[in-house]
Amino acid sequence: MAIGIDKLDFYAPNFFVSMDDLAVARDTDPNKFKIGIGQSKMAVNPVSQDIISMGVNAAQDILSEDDKENIDMVVVATESGIDHSKAAAIEIHDLLQIQPFARCIEMKEACYSATAAIQLGKDFLSNRPGKKVLVIASDIARYGLNSGGEPTQGAGAIAILLSHNPRIMELNDDSLSYTTNVYDFWRPTSERYPVVDGKLSKDAYIESFNTAWNEYAKRTGHEVKDFESFCFHVPFTKMGEKAFKTILNENVEDSIKNRLMEAYQDSVLLNRDVGNVYTGSLYLSLISLLENHEFNAGEKVCLFSYGSGAVCEIFSGSIVSGYEAELNKEKHSDMLDSREQLSVEEYETFFTRFDNQEFDFERELKGDPYSKVYLSNIEDHIRTYKTEQ
Known part of the structure; x- marks a missing residue:
């Protein structure tokens, strides 16, 4: 029986900073941010939006009462955990009012863990x-003001509902992992x-992709031409593009290269305007791809x-007939x-207030119709959330 992605949604905070403005403030050529790393805007989260509230806001619109009864x-x-022991999944389970006999866990391995969660859910x-199974990828990417990683910050959450006979994408049994x-x-x-070695980070990403792709192709027999599109983890949109180009060599026809690169650009439109969401970056890219590229069933x-x-x-999914009806492009x-x-x-003020956990509800809760849940208080290390009616 087919298992895969039945429903898919995301939430981004109601504030952003322009990369043009950030570049000017940092005495940098705006093209370094807009063209060099491929980013246009960067989501900025208020104190009242943490990984739990964002996760709930991402999932709230796609879950029916039947879903909540059958999520096990x-x-x-x-990688933005708020507690060393208690799983954020427990808070999200409660706020979404999912049936009580469900297993709830939190997973960590940098930006990879959402994929581990999906494979766990599939099994x-x-x-x-x-x-x-409900998978939530929720993160706040923060490197510090005036840091080298500052233009690759961002915030957001992606909600993925896995089921039998999925309506968006069937997950194929061809995954391959690589660890170094x-x-x-x-x-x-x-x-x-975080501590970051920028050059090593780029090199490790590309080396991992190449090593995994070569082994994946060897084991499965798949070639580049067998796919309608590729989708990458994108901490910034040029990262995936650089890795992708390493396999679009002379053995790949120009018409196929052009098709795949056009699809890649479709896949990063949302990431370009949201920024880095760590564990959710690949799946924000998948939403962007599904909403902006035309697929035929089975591709x-x-x-x-x-x-x-x-x-x-590396793994693959097959598009399900009628997938378009399950997307939320207009909402997004x-x-x-x-x-x-x-x-x-203002962005710097938001950044500092988040570090110090200083709420400003009059400013933060203004005009966000997509936020139904927010963090309202932290007292004795206990977090309290409120739901907007």
Whole structure:
């Protein structure tokens, strides 16, 4: 029985900063951000939107009462965890009012863990007909003000409902993982922000993709031409493009190269305006691809997932007939278009207030129709959330 993605949605905070403005404030050529790394806007989260509230906001519109009764597992993938012990999945399970006999866990491996969660969910469903798994990828990418990684920040959450007989994408049984020990990006528990070796990070990403792709092609017999499109983890949109071009060599016909590169550009439209969402970046890219590229039923998408440290995975999915009806392109366009633009000074204030957990509800809750849940208080390390009616 086919298992795969039945429903898919995302949430981005209601504020952003323009990369043009950020470049000017940092005395940098705007083209370095807009062309060099391929980013236009960067989502900025208020204190009242953390990984839990964003995860709930991403999932709330796609879950029916039937879904909530049949979800047997909730997995939250994040590298922005808010507790060393308690899983964010427990809070999300409660706020979404999912039936109580569900397994709830949190997973971590840099930006890769959402893919691990999906594969876990797929295996979990293999002998549980009629049941469903909710995967949430929710993250806040923060490198610090005036840091080298600042233009690759962002925030957001993606919700993925896995089921039998999925209506969007069937997950194929062809995944391949590759692990290598490398210190390209990591965040010790004593540090507020990550430690990054920029050049090594890019090299490790591309090396992992090439090694995994060659082994994947060897084991499966798949060639580049067998896929309608490729979808990458994109901490910034030029990263996936650089890796992709390494396999679009002289053995690939120009017509196929052109088709695949056009599809790649479709796949990063949302990422370009949201920024880095860590564990959710690949799946934000998948939403962008599905909403902006035309597919025929049965066509295959190759997905590359990467988490620094490093673990990567290549796998594929087959498009299901009628998938378009399950997408929310109009909602997503409106959500991004209606965001409030912050000046760089305002963005820096938001950034500092988040570090200090200083709420400003009058400012933060203004005009966000897509946020039904927000963090309202932290007292004695207990987080309290409120639901907008």
